[in-house]
Amino acid sequence: MNASDRTPADLLRSALATDPARPLVTFYDDATGERVELSVATFANWVSKTANLLQGDLAAAPGDRLALLLPAHWQTAVWLLACSSVGVCVEIGGDPADADVVVSGPAPDDLAAARACRGERLALALRPLGGRFPQAPDGFADYAVEVPGQGDRFAPFAPVDPDAPALVVAGTELTAAQIVGRAREDATALGLKAPGARLLSDRAYDSWDGLSAGLYAPLAAGSSVVLCRNMDQLSAEGLVKRIESERVTGTAGGDTVS
Template sequence: MTAPFAADAHTPAELLQAFLRPGSAADPSRPLVTFYDDSTGERVELSAKTFDNWVAKTANLLQDELNASPDDRAALLLPAHWQSAVWLLACWSVGVAAVPGGEPKDADLVVSGPDGLASAQECPGERVALALRPLGGRFPQRPDGFLDYAAEVPGQGDRFAPYSPVDPQAVALETLVDGLPLKLTGEQTVALAREGAARLGLDSGSRVLSTLSFDDWAGLEAGLLAPLAAGASVVLCRNSGQLTEDQWQSRIDSERVTLRLG
């Protein structure tokens, strides 16, 4: 039996690193995350190398500028977006527990898109705002009490090393699984991602299109973790409710999608 992709990975960050190894079954130069926002016409495509560079910069921002540590919890008030995927992997690279859709008042830091800024004000710790504008643009005016991610991240280092090794047994993700709130360690997150990849029939040639939210396990599995565990790639689509079936089919064909979810 062929060993699964990244069989030695015990944390989600190690799944990403497996894409970059020489001889990997996944080509680090091919698209890993493709993102569409159909309200703006935006399309962004990131190879594994480029995505990893964004993750490294964001992890450096977390660790060095925001003083985040493996004991911290980050509430992520973000849609399914390429920058949301970057933040998830950055948290896991540092060892911070990611809490998509979490309560800011209970978190050590909060990362919010424009729609969550009012709620994010309740966080007692560091607050980061993402404009989610095309081309990673900044806010026209930085929200009071927040760092503007697009202004802060470019100056961060392109390589990342955690101050202490990430513990696979520490909580990495707090999410809803079948409607029930669960705290998953890094190892459990990877194990569930592998189970999802097997159930969905994914391999390194798969390309998954997802319109699901990242606020529960089903969306995280479809739009990020199961493809990572298989060495596959994703196409994330936001604000796509107005697309006709013909338009969907055109996108599926042009992006060489092998599985549509949501």
């Protein structure tokens, strides 16, 4: 990665310029059997479409706040990088009543809380292959319906300030530049040094450690992540096979991996 990269969006652009075909995020949901692998290029395309949706249809601008009510998931990772591209500050599990935009998953409690947002409200079904809701929740736009028609290239209307607030997680506010700095430090601590390193993480996205292992550190290191949800439903033998088949070089444990 380039030493001059100061935002997560910068890191993604550098990854795209370096090796667009390599895997970036491989996602498993062991409750559904879903496996999705996104190359840098495919992930970046989702980010561009989502950033265009955020900036265009949702009229979000630098300095706006987005309450993100989503679990660890490849689509959550896309939203984190889309917000970085626009300059919107993401509040993980933030109060929708104080947010300009809210993005909710399908859980009834999250949807109920998200209705407190007086701004734009978007919902994700989190179905395999990014599938849509059979019927969108009342008062919400369906991400899977809105995003496919967005442009494949993104250009922000205003420059993104690396020193502006970019993320709030577990009560800690970080600028875009601080995210990049911490991610680089974590990449070293997590052993993401050799080209092609693959980190398996089942950490939740509700803490910096989870966000870093599950996205930011591998991105900063030019590595990739095997992001696992509901891995408590995977047997010990299944975990060993996954580590072997995915060529995992290191693990970042949550409740399942140690």
